[in-house]
Every structure is written in C-alpha cells, then in structure tokens.
Amino acid sequence: MRGHPILPTTIVGSYPQPDWLIDRERLKASLPPRVRAETLWRIPEPWLADAQEAATLMAIRDQEELGIDIVGDGEMRRESYSNRLATALSGIDTEKHGTAIDRTGKANPVPLVSGPIRRLGPIEAQDAAFLRRHTTKPVKLTLPGPFTMTQQAENGFYPDARALAMDYADAVNAEVRDLFAAGVDVVQLDEPYLQARAAEANAYAIEAINRSLDGVEGTTALHICFGYAMVHGAHVAKPKAYDFLAELDASVVDVISIEAAQPGLDPAILEDLPNKIIMYGVLDLSTPEVETPETVAARIRQALRHVDAERLWIAPDCGMKYHSREQSQAKLRAMVQGTELVRAELKS
Known part of the structure; x- marks a missing residue:
C-alpha cells in the first residue's frame, strides 16, 4: 500500500463511541455481544443511522487531527x-x-447456525464508501474472520466446525x-480466537483465512490478540507469548x-513472521495511564531489533x-x- 510514511500509525479497529450514542456502562459490563444488542443504543431507530454517521465523522476527525x-x-x-x-x-x-463458551469460560448467547x-x-x-469520502488518508476497515465467527456460533447444521468455517470464509x-x-486501502480480519483456541486453529484456521482472501487484490491485515484488556471492569492478565502466531x-x-505492550511480549517472536508486515501494539489498554512518547519510542526501538x-x-x-x-x-x-521520535532517528 502506498501513500504512508515509514512506521505508519493506525488504530486497530474500535474507537470510543460517545455516551450520547450508546449506553457505555452497559457495554462495559459484559463481553462484546455475539448476537444483536439493539437496546444498547440510546438513539431511537428513526435517527440512529444519522447519529452513527455523526459519531463516525468524529472518529475520523479525531484521528486526522492526532x-x-x-x-x-x-x-x-x-x-x-x-x-x-x-x-x-x-x-x-x-x-x-x-x-x-467464551474466552473466559462462560456460556454466552451466540448465533445459532440452522442452515x-x-x-x-x-x-x-456503505460504511466503507462513507469512510472513503470523508478522508484523503489511506483507510482501513475491519471484519470478523471466519475462524472466530465459527467459534462464536453454535453449529446446528454443518457436519463439523471446519465445514462451517469454510462457508463463513466464502x-x-x-x-x-x-x-x-x-475504495478501502486495507481490509483487516479480526481473529482473536486463533489465540484462544490454538489447537482448533491448527486444524483448519489457515485454510479458512486463506479461503476468505482468495483472489483478493488489496492490502490485507489480520488482528490476533489476547482479548480486551478489561472485562466487567476488571483488569485481565495476559500471557507472555502467543500459542498461535x-x-x-x-x-x-x-x-x-x-x-505487545500490556503482555510485555518478547519482540524476538517477530522473527517468526519473516514474510509479513507487523502491526505492533505499543499502547497498553489495561490502564488509563497515558504512555509518554519516550515509552512508545522505546517499544518501537525494541521491535526494530527484530524487524526492518x-x-x-x-x-x-x-x-x-x-x-x-479523552x-x-x-x-x-x-x-x-x-x-x-523514531522516524527522526531513522533519518539521521
């Protein structure tokens, strides 16, 4: 993808939705819903789409200004x-x-696959076209990946999980x-369950991911993580290494x-991905404490010891x-x- 400087910055996916749009206290009280949760929205249906567009413009402008x-x-x-x-x-x-069963071991309502x-x-x-119209910068949009959607559903139709994942991939x-x-420049698949269900991922996840991107022309990304840093308002401890990377x-x-920031990931593992671009996490989201630019720069320098x-x-x-x-x-x-700071060092 062209049009960005060295060490390009981006967000992973979500940005805070305003309190006037969604009930943030209820949102934070549980894991992300797997089924629809329309009652979270504060805006009545006739005006909801307009309100969501206004919030999207806010998110775009914030990123541009930052x-x-x-x-x-x-x-x-x-x-x-x-x-x-x-x-x-x-x-x-x-x-x-x-x-x-979710990543915390609890049973949650999920889509029931019956056909x-x-x-x-x-x-x-339409969301992609809206984003493209309202910024001149390169843009990225996210989608849930086929393996994670398979793990977040109850299979009442297919002979096995692999068969379900292949149709999700299509x-x-x-x-x-x-x-x-x-007009999107980067499409990102979110696949957190690769880490949560590594054994099953080894069985068919790469096949499903590759099928979901078969014949696609454009820059593609995949986000793999240990889950949100806070669940039910409590800090979540993270492992020090990935089981599937x-x-x-x-x-x-x-x-x-x-x-990489919260778990203190050893950046040496980046050498296990010699053929990939790495989108490297440098902000610890388990705490509201704001990193200093020097802390961020130090994390980037550590990564640069293992990846160009x-x-x-x-x-x-x-x-x-x-x-x-805020x-x-x-x-x-x-x-x-x-x-x-690091860009300046690389130029000197």
Whole structure:
C-alpha cells in the first residue's frame, strides 16, 4: 500500500463511541455481544443511522487531527467487532439463539447456525464508501474472520466446525471484495480466537483465512490478540507469548497485528513472521495511564531489533472502545509523537 510514511500509525479497529450514542456502562459490563444488542443504543431507530454517521465523522476527525496515518471508521455503527456481520448472514436462526463458551469460560448467547451460511448482499460496503469520502488518508476497515465467527456460533447444521468455517470464509471473501471496490486501502480480519483456541486453529484456521482472501487484490491485515484488556471492569492478565502466531507466516495475509505492550511480549517472536508486515501494539489498554512518547519510542526501538522499519506499522494493542475519548486521544497522541521520535532517528 502506498501513500504512508515509514512506521505508519493506525488504530486497530474500535474507537470510543460517545455516551450520547450508546449506553457505555452497559457495554462495559459484559463481553462484546455475539448476537444483536439493539437496546444498547440510546438513539431511537428513526435517527440512529444519522447519529452513527455523526459519531463516525468524529472518529475520523479525531484521528486526522492526532496525526494517524491510516484511518479507520472507529466501528461506530457496531455493538461489537463481530456481531453485525455475523448476524447478517443467511443460515442464522432468526427465532432463537445458540450458546457457546467464551474466552473466559462462560456460556454466552451466540448465533445459532440452522442452515447454510451465505452472504445475502453487501453489509459494510456503505460504511466503507462513507469512510472513503470523508478522508484523503489511506483507510482501513475491519471484519470478523471466519475462524472466530465459527467459534462464536453454535453449529446446528454443518457436519463439523471446519465445514462451517469454510462457508463463513466464502461470505467474508465476498464482503472483502466489496470493501476494496468501495475504495478501502486495507481490509483487516479480526481473529482473536486463533489465540484462544490454538489447537482448533491448527486444524483448519489457515485454510479458512486463506479461503476468505482468495483472489483478493488489496492490502490485507489480520488482528490476533489476547482479548480486551478489561472485562466487567476488571483488569485481565495476559500471557507472555502467543500459542498461535508463527503459523500465520504461511497465510496469504499481508499484515499481522499483535498486541505487545500490556503482555510485555518478547519482540524476538517477530522473527517468526519473516514474510509479513507487523502491526505492533505499543499502547497498553489495561490502564488509563497515558504512555509518554519516550515509552512508545522505546517499544518501537525494541521491535526494530527484530524487524526492518519497512515492515513495521504502529498501533495500540487492541480496540479502544472501552476507554474514554479523552484517554484514547491522549494515548494516540503519545503514540504518534513517539513514532515521530523514531522516524527522526531513522533519518539521521
């Protein structure tokens, strides 16, 4: 992808939705919903789309003013990173929900697959076109990946999880093509369950991911993480290493997004992805404390010991929807300033 400086900065996906748009206290009280959760919205349906557009414009302008190089829409129209697309496909039971165990070991309501998974038509293409119209910077949009959607559903139709994942992959593939056609520069798949379910990921995840991007022309990314830093308002401890990461070097994805700041990840693992661009997490989202630019710069320098600058993008660890707008702005400002310190060093 052209049009960005060395060490380009970006957000992972979500940006804080304003309190006037969504009930943030209820949102933060549980894990991201897997099924639709329309009651979270504060704006009545006749005006909701306009309100979501206004919030999206706010997210775009914030990123531009902060100096972010690759801009996202902040996922302002979504109740969670995955449920909007996952519940818009045919084959999902419209009468009842299924149940699946989440990453914390609890049973949650999820889409119940009762027929063949098919994409009925574009889902995020209008959002992509809106984002493209309202910034001149390169833009990135996110979609839930086929492996994670398989893990977040109850399979009541397919012979096994792999078969379900392949049809999810076909639906994602059609959506990715439409996003690129709408002018998006980077399409990112969110696949947090690669880490949470590494054994199952080893069985069929790379096949599903590659199928979801088969024949696609454009820069693709994949976000793999340890989950949100806060759950039910409590700090979540993170492991020090990924159980599923090096395997992604065999995928067709161009950019691998990992979180490194909160878990204190050893950047030497970046050497396990020699053929990928790395979107490197430098902001710890488990705390409202704002990193200094020097802290961010130090984290980038550590990564540069193991990956060339031409293969490194700079980002927060994960989505920022559970932080306040003010906290997010301050952290992103430090990220941009820290990145500029390292850029200056590379030029000298």
